[in-house]
Amino acid sequence: MNKKLIIERIEALVLAENKASCKVMEKSGLKCEGVLRHFNKCGDRYRDVNYYGIISSDIK
Known part of the structure; x- marks a missing residue:
């Protein structure tokens, strides 16, 4: 059984x-x-911290 992990945001x-x-x-x-x-x-x-993100629609 193949399952696909769906992630919207990292x-x-x-x-x-x-x-x-x-x-x-x-x-x-x-x-x-x-x-x-x-x-x-x-x-x-x-110290300052940069907040990074990627969403599923950014991935091609």
Whole structure:
């Protein structure tokens, strides 16, 4: 019995300063949908996070 997994949306969060990971997201077809400012706290410093997403209609 073959079953097909149907997914409408995939999301990923990436530290904005991590340019290499941002590039991987974009090469994978995900689009940057926004920036979550001061979303991540590391020590005494807050960092921005890029919010990436792809929906089924984006995949060709």
